[in-house]
Amino acid sequence: MSTPTSVGQLHNKTAKRISSDNFAKVTEEAGQDAYKRPWHRLERGLRLSRLRLFMEEEKKKLKLTQFEGASLLALLQKALEKRLLNSKTTVVYDMEAERILEIKGLVMHRAADGVMQFQILDKKPAGGATRKRREDSAPVAGGGAGAPQGTPEN
Numbered sequence: 001m002s003t004p005t006s007v008g009q010l011h012n013k014t015a016k017r018i019s020s021d022n023f024a025k026v027t028e029e030a031g032q033d034a035y036k037r038p039w040h041r042l043e044r045g046l047r048l049s050r051l052r053l054f055m056e057e058e059k060k061k062l063k064l065t066q067f068e069g070a071s072l073l074a075l076l077q078k079a080l081e082k083r084l085l086n087s088k089t090t091v092v093y094d095m096e097a098e099r100i101l102e103i104k105g106l107v108m109h110r111a112a113d114g115v116m117q118f119q120i121l122d123k124k125p126a127g128g129a130t131r132k133r134r135e136d137s138a139p140v141a142g143g144g145a146g147a148p149q150g151t152p153e154n
Contacts, residue, residue: 034046035098036095036096036098037095038088038093038095039088039091039093039100040086040087040088044080047080047085048077048080050093050098050099050100051073051076051077051080051085051100052073053099053100054076054099054100054103055069055073055076056069057099058072059072062108062116064116065116067115068115068116071118072108072116072118075118075119075120076103076120079120084105084120084122089104090103090104090105091103091104092104103120105120105121105122106118106119106120107119107120107121
């Protein structure tokens with residue numbers, strides 16, 4: 001009983017055609033939904049893309065030169081590398097519009113020479129976040145609490 005094509009070969013061709021069709025659909029859907037996640041859940045490449053888009057929007061809004069736009073993008077990329085932009089509270093990201101609305105801590109000012117300068121302020125620890133060091137109960141050399149009363153201190 002020999003058949004021109006075996007059932008296994010027929011199944012493989014059908015499976016390849018179906019899987020390639022499904023793959024195209026899945027990748028298209030994944031591409032559409034990739035930016036619909038919260039900022040802190042986006043992959044690095046997607047974040048870079050959104051930062052470029054943010055730079056272009058700021059460039060138009062503030063009428064920045066090509067040089068100023070490039071320096072803003074470089075600053076944003078360095079901040080991303082330093083993990084200053086990883087927090088969802090630092091970057092206000094609209095998932096529906098798929099764009100950055102605001103980057104908190106980004107300061108822009110025009111210098112006396114007319115060139116726009118950019119800076120990202122690092123957050124300092126809040127007053128409650130730092131802990132006061134405990135004082136040691138051991139005497140300190142040179143006249144602390146354990147020094148004899150009659151010796152002069154230098």
